[in-house]
Amino acid sequence: MKILHIDCSPRPDSHSRKLSAAIVAQLLDMAPDARVTRRDLGREPIPHPDMDYASALSSPKTLAHDQMDRATRLSETLIQEVEAADILVIGTPINNFTVPSVLKAWIDQILRMGRTIGTTPSGEKMGLLDDKPVYIGIAAGGVFTGDRAKQPDFLIPYLTAALGCVGLSSLQFFPLQATVFLSEEQLEEGRAALIASMAT
């Protein structure tokens, strides 16, 4: 079994990093032979779509093959990392109600028409990747989901739509909330409760 472990926080002592690491540890407990590969978007951010990539997606018919290959090289690498994995684990903070821009930059490379997204005869988008479990550990400074939410949530609906669009619909979200208000002990308890709720 192969696990692709993605982190998005720029902070070394990050709550989403601890949460995603705990999810991976739980998966390794059940499958000790699993191999883990890393994509650390927080420490090594990928670029936002550049002119060549934007052109490749906007006017694919006018581009020569080698131009297209060059423009989509990073996208291809990242998509192949997803394809090679049996399970994805993503650790992410919430930033201004949604995913941080490093995760959005990754999504912009993964969602590609004609590669990971097709269309049905009636023109609907259709995911072309095989579905697989995706565990998403979220750290939020405040409370953004559930009965006590104090802010809108554009993260869970957005990731559900974006990943669903390429065929990844088996998502489990683990929100660790109020990180700026809780003690380390309370956060540890919160992390343990989230891991205990993991359906595998």
Ligand SMILES: Cc1cc2nc3c(=O)[nH]c(=O)nc-3n(C[C@H](O)[C@H](O)[C@H](O)COP(=O)(O)O)c2cc1C
């Ligand atoms: C730029 C920025 C925007 C943020 N926006 C939100 C937000 O909209 N809602 C929220 O609850 N917390 C917000 N926070 C707080 C972080 O979600 C919180 O500190 C979280 O624990 C960070 O994740 P990390 O511990 O993995 O680095 C924001 C933090 C930063 C730096």
